[in-house]
Amino acid sequence: MQAPSRFMSSNYQGAASLEAAPAPAADTDPPSVLRDLAAQASVRFNGERPWDIQVHDAGFYDRVLRAGSLGLGESYMDGLWDTQxxxxxLTRLLRSRGDEGLAGVAAWPLQLRLLAATLRTRLVNRQAGRRAFEVGEQHYDAGNELYRRMLDPTMSYSCGYWADAEDLDSAQRAKLDLICDKLGLAPGQRVLDVGCGWGGFAEHAARSRGVEVLGITVSREQAEAARERCAGLPVDIRMQDYRDLDERFDRVVSVGMFEHVGEKNHAEFFARIRDWLKPDGLCLLQTIGTRSRRGVNDPWLDKYIFPNGQLPSAEVIAAASRPYLVMEDWHAFGRDYDRTVMAWWDNVARERDALEAAGYSERFLRMWHYYLMASAGFFRSRRGQLWQLVLSRPERGGTYRSVR
Incomplete structure (x- = not known):
């Protein structure tokens, strides 16, 4: 993603309506292989149901066959299709594993690209050195104006906790309190926030629990906003890679950052948590997870949203952490992410005029819409999970009591 190239086709109406969208193209009969894959998900081309795909340009089919999930997302960005x-x-397509079906029937150039992506993931450390900062530059530096209008007042860009919440604000504050309670935060403790975002947790923990916080991020815009948010509090915000930190803390927290670490770096990451923690310390790790062991980022997400990202499986986390840390607690609430991203999109749709005035193009906002709806579908279809783990050093004494 280039810097806010901004929102796309001028008649785009968001998730609510297709009234202003172009009529379906006259010649839009799909190739039988695409029609069959869609039928497995109970999706039709140019059908009458609100989740059916309305094709505006027959070139859509060729792009999907040539580029798979990348072509599906890019053709949506370019206005070649819509759906109410x-x-x-996307939930239906993910639940039926239509993305995998596309990869199996796609043209040979896509097969070669998928093979190359698999080999690159296995052979290259895509999160090492300068690459560690690419996601900050491309995604998190997309503009604080966008995130301010999309997120809740704490600027929490991670799953909220909806057990007793009725809206996004209360769900995110409940999540922050849950983290503080699980870690047993108390005045005088020193806390490391790995991937601190815009400083929402650091501010909350410093104000409500009286702790001192060091937050690190690879995003320049996040660092600037976090310093402003936490001014006057015992909070230090640094733009720094986690591998360059060698200090000790009572508690470590990392929310929504582990997805960028990469499997080749998991062991080092957990070893560093062990080294950061004092002997009686605790770490809370919140991460998106998946049942898949493939370990290859979706091509569209890799290109436009999270470059070099890699979602972990439960097996991978357990194996990588076992030599260094003890697993005290594992809490799953993935469906809460569905509600969270839908609330984010509601905010973006409500602020559409202001975002366009700020310079975000229709194409950018179609991209953002696709990203958030694909995320909702990922969790709604149970292809994705959300985990909070509590970890400790092996020598920690006493019994950890789980908090819910």
């Missing part, structure tokens, strides 16, 4: 309920469309 994009979240439900």
């Amino acid at each position: 309920q994009l979240d439900e469309t």
Whole structure:
């Protein structure tokens, strides 16, 4: 993603309506292989149901066959198709594993690209050195104006906790309190926040629990906003890679950052947590997870949203952490992420005019819509999970009591 190239086709109406969208193209009969894959997900081309795909340009089919999930996302960005309920469309396609079906029937150039991506993931450390900062530059530096209008007042860009919450603000504050309670935060403790975002947790923990916080991030815009948010509090914000930190803390927290670490670096990451923690310390790790062991980022997400990202499986986390840390607690609440991203999109749609005035193009906002609805579908289809783990050093004494 280049810097806010901004929102796309001028008649785009968001998730609510297709009234202003172009009529379906006259010649839009799909190739039988695509029609069959869509039918497995109970999705039709140019059908009447709100999750059916309305094709505006027959070139859509060729792009999907040539580029798979990358072509599906890019052709949506370019306005070649629409649907009244994009979240439900993508949920159905993910639940039926249509993305994998596309990869199996796609043209040979896509097969070669998928093979190359698999080999690159296995042979190259895509999160090492300068690459560690690419996601900050491309995604998190997309503009604080966008995130301010999309997120809640704490600027929490991770799953909220909806057990007793009725809206996004209360869900995110409940999540922050849950983290503080699980870690047993108390005045005088020193806390490391790895991937601190815009400083929402650091501010909350410093104000409500009286702790001192060091937050690190690879995003320049996040660091600037976090310093402003936490001014006057015992909070230090640094733009720094986690591998360059050698200090000791009572507690370590990392929320929504582990997805960028990469499997080749998991062992080092957990070893560093062990080294950061004092002997009686605790770490809370919140991460998106997946049942898949493939370890290859979706091509569209890799290109436009999270370059070099890699979602972990439960087996991978357990194996990588076992030599260094003890697993005290494992808490799953993935469906809460569905509600969270849908609330984010509601905010973006409500602020559409202001975002366009700020310079975000229609194409950028179609991209953002696709990203959030694909995320909702990922969790709604149970292809994705959300985990909070509590970890400790092996020599820690006493019994950890789980908090919910």
